[in-house]
Amino acid sequence: MQRFPEYLLAGYRSFMAGRYTAERDRYVELADHGQQPHTLLIACCDSRAAPEIIFNSSPGELFVVRNVANLIPPYAPDGSHHATSAAIEYAIQVLKVANVVIMGHGRCGGIQAALSPSFTPLSDGDFIGDWMGLLKPAAEQIQTSSLLTAGERQTALERVSIRNSVNNLRSFPFVREREKAGEVHIHGAWFDISSGELWVMDGDSGDFIRPQV
Amino acid sequence: MQRFPEYLLAGYRSFMAGRYTAERDRYVELADHGQQPHTLLIACCDSRAAPEIIFNSSPGELFVVRNVANLIPPYAPDGSHHATSAAIEYAIQVLKVANVVIMGHGRCGGIQAALSPSFTPLSDGDFIGDWMGLLKPAAEQIQTSSLLTAGERQTALERVSIRNSVNNLRSFPFVREREKAGEVHIHGAWFDISSGELWVMDGDSGDFIRPQV
Amino acid sequence: MQRFPEYLLAGYRSFMAGRYTAERDRYVELADHGQQPHTLLIACCDSRAAPEIIFNSSPGELFVVRNVANLIPPYAPDGSHHATSAAIEYAIQVLKVANVVIMGHGRCGGIQAALSPSFTPLSDGDFIGDWMGLLKPAAEQIQTSSLLTAGERQTALERVSIRNSVNNLRSFPFVREREKAGEVHIHGAWFDISSGELWVMDGDSGDFIRPQV
Amino acid sequence: MQRFPEYLLAGYRSFMAGRYTAERDRYVELADHGQQPHTLLIACCDSRAAPEIIFNSSPGELFVVRNVANLIPPYAPDGSHHATSAAIEYAIQVLKVANVVIMGHGRCGGIQAALSPSFTPLSDGDFIGDWMGLLKPAAEQIQTSSLLTAGERQTALERVSIRNSVNNLRSFPFVREREKAGEVHIHGAWFDISSGELWVMDGDSGDFIRPQV
Numbered sequence: 043m044q045r046f047p048e049y050l051l052a053g054y055r056s057f058m059a060g061r062y063t064a065e066r067d068r069y070v071e072l073a074d075h076g077q078q079p080h081t082l083l084i085a086c087c088d089s090r091a092a093p094e095i096i097f098n099s100s101p102g103e104l105f106v107v108r109n110v111a112n113l114i115p116p117y118a119p120d121g122s123h124h125a126t127s128a129a130i131e132y133a134i135q136v137l138k139v140a141n142v143v144i145m146g147h148g149r150c151g152g153i154q155a156a157l158s159p160s161f162t163p164l165s166d167g168d169f170i171g172d173w174m175g176l177l178k179p180a181a182e183q184i185q186t187s188s189l190l191t192a193g194e195r196q197t198a199l200e201r202v203s204i205r206n207s208v209n210n211l212r213s214f215p216f217v218r219e220r221e222k223a224g225e226v227h228i229h230g231a232w233f234d235i236s237s238g239e240l241w242v243m244d245g246d247s248g249d250f251i252r253p254q255v
Numbered sequence: 256m257q258r259f260p261e262y263l264l265a266g267y268r269s270f271m272a273g274r275y276t277a278e279r280d281r282y283v284e285l286a287d288h289g290q291q292p293h294t295l296l297i298a299c300c301d302s303r304a305a306p307e308i309i310f311n312s313s314p315g316e317l318f319v320v321r322n323v324a325n326l327i328p329p330y331a332p333d334g335s336h337h338a339t340s341a342a343i344e345y346a347i348q349v350l351k352v353a354n355v356v357i358m359g360h361g362r363c364g365g366i367q368a369a370l371s372p373s374f375t376p377l378s379d380g381d382f383i384g385d386w387m388g389l390l391k392p393a394a395e396q397i398q399t400s401s402l403l404t405a406g407e408r409q410t411a412l413e414r415v416s417i418r419n420s421v422n423n424l425r426s427f428p429f430v431r432e433r434e435k436a437g438e439v440h441i442h443g444a445w446f447d448i449s450s451g452e453l454w455v456m457d458g459d460s461g462d463f464i465r466p467q468v
Numbered sequence: 469m470q471r472f473p474e475y476l477l478a479g480y481r482s483f484m485a486g487r488y489t490a491e492r493d494r495y496v497e498l499a500d501h502g503q504q505p506h507t508l509l510i511a512c513c514d515s516r517a518a519p520e521i522i523f524n525s526s527p528g529e530l531f532v533v534r535n536v537a538n539l540i541p542p543y544a545p546d547g548s549h550h551a552t553s554a555a556i557e558y559a560i561q562v563l564k565v566a567n568v569v570i571m572g573h574g575r576c577g578g579i580q581a582a583l584s585p586s587f588t589p590l591s592d593g594d595f596i597g598d599w600m601g602l603l604k605p606a607a608e609q610i611q612t613s614s615l616l617t618a619g620e621r622q623t624a625l626e627r628v629s630i631r632n633s634v635n636n637l638r639s640f641p642f643v644r645e646r647e648k649a650g651e652v653h654i655h656g657a658w659f660d661i662s663s664g665e666l667w668v669m670d671g672d673s674g675d676f677i678r679p680q681v
Numbered sequence: 682m683q684r685f686p687e688y689l690l691a692g693y694r695s696f697m698a699g700r701y702t703a704e705r706d707r708y709v710e711l712a713d714h715g716q717q718p719h720t721l722l723i724a725c726c727d728s729r730a731a732p733e734i735i736f737n738s739s740p741g742e743l744f745v746v747r748n749v750a751n752l753i754p755p756y757a758p759d760g761s762h763h764a765t766s767a768a769i770e771y772a773i774q775v776l777k778v779a780n781v782v783i784m785g786h787g788r789c790g791g792i793q794a795a796l797s798p799s800f801t802p803l804s805d806g807d808f809i810g811d812w813m814g815l816l817k818p819a820a821e822q823i824q825t826s827s828l829l830t831a832g833e834r835q836t837a838l839e840r841v842s843i844r845n846s847v848n849n850l851r852s853f854p855f856v857r858e859r860e861k862a863g864e865v866h867i868h869g870a871w872f873d874i875s876s877g878e879l880w881v882m883d884g885d886s887g888d889f890i891r892p893q894v
Contacts, residue, residue, distance in 0.1 A: 046442055046455040046466055047294065047354050053310035054453050061308065062451040072303045073362060073449030079302035081260065087342050089292035089318045090285045092307040095274060097266035105302045108321040109338040110345055119380035125322040125338040128386035129300050132323055132364065135377040141260050149286060151345065164348040165429045167332035173341035216378045229259055235314075236286030238275040240267050242259040253259055393615050400613055402606050402628045406675040411624075415615045450678060462619040465663060472868055472881040472892050473720065473780050479736035480879050487734060488877040498729045499788060499875030505728035507686065513768050515718035515744045516711045520731040521700065523692035527874075531728045534747040535764040536771055545806035551748040551764040554812035555726050558749055558790065561803040567686050575712060577771065590774040591855045593758035599767035642804045655685055662712030664701040666693050671683040679685055 065101065072102045079105040081141040082133035084126070084207065086112045090235045091147040105133045111152030112144055113176050114207035117214045127214070134216055140226060142217075144207045146200045147233040153199050156181040177203055204230040205248050278314065285315045292318040294354040295346035297339070297420065299325045303448045304360040318346050324365030325357055326389050327420035330427045340427070347429055353439060355430075357420045359413045360446040366412050369394040370405075390416055417443040418461050491527065498528045505531040507567040508559035510552070510633065512538045516661045517573040531559045537578030538570055539602050540633035543640045553640070560642055566652060568643075570633045572626045573659040579625050582607040583618075603629055630656040631674050704740065711741045718744040720780040721772035723765070723846065725751045729874045730786040744772045750791030751783055752815050753846035756853045766853070773855055779865060781856075783846045785839045786872040792838050795820040816842055843869040844887050 062069065083093045084107045093099070093106055107129040114126055133139045146153075155161055156174040163171050174181070177199065184190075184199045208228055212218055220226040230243030232250050241250040275282065296306045297320045306312070306319055320342040327339055346352045359366075368374055369387040376384050387394070390412065397403075397412045421441055425431055433439040443456030445463050454463040488495065509519045510533045519525070519532055533555040540552055559565045572579075581587055582600040589597050600607070603625065610616075610625045634654055638644055646652040656669030658676050667676040701708065722732045723746045732738070732745055746768040753765055772778045785792075794800055795813040802810050813820070816838065823829075823838045847867055851857055859865040869882030871889050880889040 044440060044442070044458040046444070047356075047440075049316075050294070050310050050312075050354075050356070051466055053312050056311040057309055058451055060311070066451070069303070069451060070449050073447075076362070077302045077364075081263065087318050087320050087346075089290045089316055090282070090314045092305075092312075092314070092317070092319065094305040094307055095314065096270055097263050098269040098273070099263075099266050101303045101305070101308065103262075103302055104305070105300050106305065106321050107300050108319050108342075110342050113338075115336050117380065119382075121385055122335065123328050123386050123389055124382050125326070125386060127380065128365075128382040129321075129323045131377050131380065131382040133300075136364065141263075143260075143263070149289070151290075151349065152341075155345075164344050165427075167330065167340065167344065167427070168334075169332070169337050169341040169344040172334055173336055173338060176336055214378075214380070227257060227260075229257070231259070234286075236283050238271055238279070238282060245257040253264055396613065396615055400609065400624075402609055402631075403624060404674045406673060407624065407627070411613075411616060411620065414620070418615075460619055461617040470866060470868070470884040472870070473782075473866075475742075476720065476736050476738075476780075476782070477892055479738050482737040483735055484877055486737070492877070495729070495877060496875050499873075502788070503728045503790075507689065513744050513746050513772075515716045515742055516708070516740045518731075518733040518740070518743070518745065520733055521740065522696055523689050524695040524699070525689075525692050527729045527731070527734065529688075529728055530731070531726050532731065532747050533726050534745050534768075536768045539764070541762050543806065545808070547807075547811055548761065549754050549812050549815055550808050551752075551812060553806065554791075554808040555747075555749050557803050557806065557808040559726075562790065567689075569686075569689070575715070577716075577775065578767075581771075590770050591853075593756065593766065593770065593853070595758070595763050595767040595770040598760055599762055599764060602762055640804075640806070653683060653686075655683070657685070660712075662709050664697055664705070664708060668685040679690055 068101060077102055077105070077137065079103055079137060079139055081105065081143055082107070082130065082139045083143045083145060084112050084114060085145045086110065086147055086150055086152070088147060088150065091233050093145060096233055096240070105137060105139060110170065110173060111150055111203060112146050112207065113173070113203065114144065114210045115176055116210045130211070130214060130217070134220060134226065141229060142211065142226060143229045143231055144204050144211070145231040145233060146204045148197065148200065148235055150200055153196055153203065157185060157195060157199055159185065177206065180206060201232060201250055204232065204243060281314060290315050290318070290350065292316055292350060292352055294318065294356055295320070295343065295352045296356045296358060297325050297327060298358045299323065299360055299363055299365070301360060301363065304358070304446050306358060309446055309453070318350060318352060323383065323386060324363055324416060325359050325420065326386070326416065327357065327423045328389055329423045343424070343427060343430065347433060347439065354442060355424065355439060356442045356444055357417050357424070358444040358446060359417045361410065361413065361448050363413055366409055366416065370398060370408055370412055372398065390419065393419060414445060414463055417445065417456060494527060503528050503531070503563065505529055505563060505565055507531065507569055508533070508556065508565045509569045509571060510538050510540060511571045512536065512573055512576055512578070514573060514576065517659050519571060522659055522666070531563060531565060536596065536599060537576055537629060538572050538633065539599070539629065540570065540636045541602055542636045556637070556640060556643070560646060560652065567655060568637065568652060569655045569657055570630050570637070571657040571659060572630045574623065574626065574661050576626055579622055579629065583611060583621055583625055585611065603632065606632060627658060627676055630658065630669060707740060716741050716744070716776065718742055718776060718778055720744065720782055721746070721769065721778045722782045722784060723751050723753060724784045725749065725786055725789055725791070727786060727789065730872050732784060735872055735879070744776060744778060749809065749812055750789055750842060751785050751846065752812070752842065753783065753849045754815055755849045769850070769853060769856065773859060773865065780868060781850065781865060782868045782870055783843050783850070784870040784872060785843045787836065787839065787874055789839055792835055792842065796824060796834060796838055798824065816845065819845060840871060840889055843871065843882060
């Protein structure tokens with residue numbers, strides 16, 4: 043029989059001996075009474091930007107969606123299978139989270155693919171091409187900014203994409219209502235993998251700035 | 256201006272003073288040379304089952320998709336926006352991960368919704384209803400198991416769903432080829448939030464068993 | 469003359485030199501004053517799941533019925549020879565035990581036979597077929613759960629069977645009365661031969677959970 | 682929720698810390714490869730005469746039926762639910778045990794009931810009365826032995842009953858065939874709770890004698 047990867051089991055042993063043992067009561071409590079996360083966090087799949095690590099969060103705090111490039115598609119109640127929209131609906135309507143954070147990060151492979159002038163489909167299905175197509179108009183505009191360096195275009199699209207997702211999130215009627223009622227707050231964030239810097243989006247201007255931490 | 260949540264900033268301060276400071280070289284290295292995660296991990300959004308915590312993993316190890324109930328849809332190259340399929344394509348074709356782990360967990364809200372005989376849409380869009388529709392045939396069969404308790408039906412569907420996702424994953428031609436060539440290995444896992452137990456799927460029988468850790 | 473098996477005599481010598489010598493007073497006392505076991509335990513004949521070993525119990529503690537698959541038939545005062553019902557009557561009415569425990573276990577051969585789609589009688593008498601017929605409706609329902617693995621169907625029926633026996637036990641008027649008066653308590657348990665895990669039945673939901681031991 | 686009895690959990694803890702830990706490999710092996718007990722042992726439910734304790738046996742050695750007064754009913758393939766016959770069929774036909782041991786013991790409550798001249802049913806169902814009815818002709822004859830003391834009559838019926846069960850066992854065609862072929866051996870034994878003495882039945886004469894141990 044195929045073995046479960048040993049390095050994952052080794053990590054699990056560390057978890058059980060360490061964190062689980064220390065937080066056992068919390069886990070039992072969370073199992074018995076259910077989760078009440080304060081925040082829906084939409085992040086990228088990237089292995090270098092795990093939200094629970096960056097925010098040093100405890101079990102039960104963050105309800106986390108992770109897709110390539112942390113995208114939120116626009117509201118589209120068309121009966122097909124929408125992974126991200128389903129998670130948003132559950133977080134807002136059932137868990138009633140107080141915050142939604144869309145967190146992008148530097149050196150994002152999905153954003154890089156979206157900006158690549160010579161992008162070739164990664165498989166016959168071209169799933170990345172279709173998925174990053176959500177950013178197509180933005181990517182096309184950024185690509186014409188010939189005065190920006192490649193790195194600047196990448197960072198620019200990473201941040202444009204977060205603002206785009208914020209707008210798409212507001213296209214969901216139940217999000218808009220809850221935000222209007224002051225029951226949910228929407229935030230953008232951007233993480234620099236190399237320096238560890240966290241930048242947060244100014245809700246008024248859309249600028250990304252370094253919070254006083 | 257709307258403030259970024261203070262508890263997230265407090266967590267970020269802890270991260271910077273602790274883990275980032277300790278692992279700065281690793282972060283810089285990962286930023287400079289890109290990620291090479293060994294594992295694609297498909298997990299649930301649930302705030303109580305973060306993969307990086309359960310496997311005590313370091314930055315750069317796990318490429319993580321999180322959607323409600325850790326579902327993988329079947330291969331459907333239809334040009335629409337498939338969050339999960341795009342992440343799988345990227346992990347297999349670009350990152351060339353050696354392992355894929357589909358991790359479910361106990362007390363999953365999505366699974367509970369799928370089994371609820373009186374489920375009412377959570378919004379006009381009914382996104383959770385449509386998303387969990389991926390499990391509809393399985394849920395309908397499990398619902399008829401009247402001799403099982405509600406808890407047993409829930410655990411049963413949580414595990415059936417993992418096997419279902421394994422099968423769907425194999426419907427992607429590029430996954431099938433890589434697996435046949437012995438270049439990628441597919442695993443199932445199930446986490447018990449209360450006890451912290453990890454159960455892994457026997458690849459032959461599909462049974463979930465406790466690994467010797 | 470046919471010899472009594474040597475390995476049983478060897479085991480008996482160990483008993484006399486060890487446990488009997490250590491507990492001689494207890495044996496004499498139990499012989500002089502009769503047994504007053506606290507618990508009626510209904511277990512399977514399986515050689516791997518002896519109650520006195522699993523509960524490390526002393527002589528005089530457990531009144532033990534063992535039949536294939538630890539079944540309790542429904543109350544049937546029809547004048548025929550009911551091994552299990554007779555033991556229950558004696559334990560409740562004469563010994564006045566405070567607890568009844570029905571203990572099943574994993575990999576039960578009787579349950580396996582009940583689930584086997586191609587079961588052929590083991591002899592002309594078909595005694596196993598008739599005995600496991602007590603579980604026929606349950607076995608038939610579980611057999612239709614095609615999404616469960618063979619192992620999962622087996623575990624499911626092992627546990628359904630315990631709940632079934634609990635229900636049948638309550639069909640005995642004298643049990644029902646004693647339970648209603650708070651004088652006897654009914655419990656279910658399930659033992660995993662491989663891991664040694666003991667799971668106990670939640671009296672309210674019927675779920676099997678691991679007790680905090 | 683009703684608690685599982687604490688003294689049973691305490692005993693289970695001792696088992697896990699002691700015997701299970703010491704014999705873990707054996708338990709895993711027995712789970713993986715199935716049981717192959719050498720002996721079918723038919724004993725009484727009495728809390729003072731557990732076979733695994735008296736023969737100091739290890740997991741996997743004894744397939745154990747326990748009913749009141751260790752009775753074997755005669756072969757009766759009538760389609761009703763025969764607990765003891767089913768266990769015999771399984772042990773002989775599936776497990777192919779090499780030995781069958783019928784073990785009685787002193788101060789047996791069932792035998793005492795069978796001999797009681799003023800026995801009143803223990804419940805409306807009179808299950809003990811019906812079950813011990815298997816010994817009725819023998820009990821009636823012993824009751825007339827007015828020269829024997831009450832204690833002698835009790836011991837006499839305990840032993841007559843074992844010989845009776847040996848005869849009934851041989852009424853099963855598949856047992857008779859296997860015995861004739863030399864593949865199974867049938868033994869009687871009687872345990873004295875007070876002194877710990879084991880007496881075994883001489884297969885030729887039917888006498889109970891103390892083996893050289």
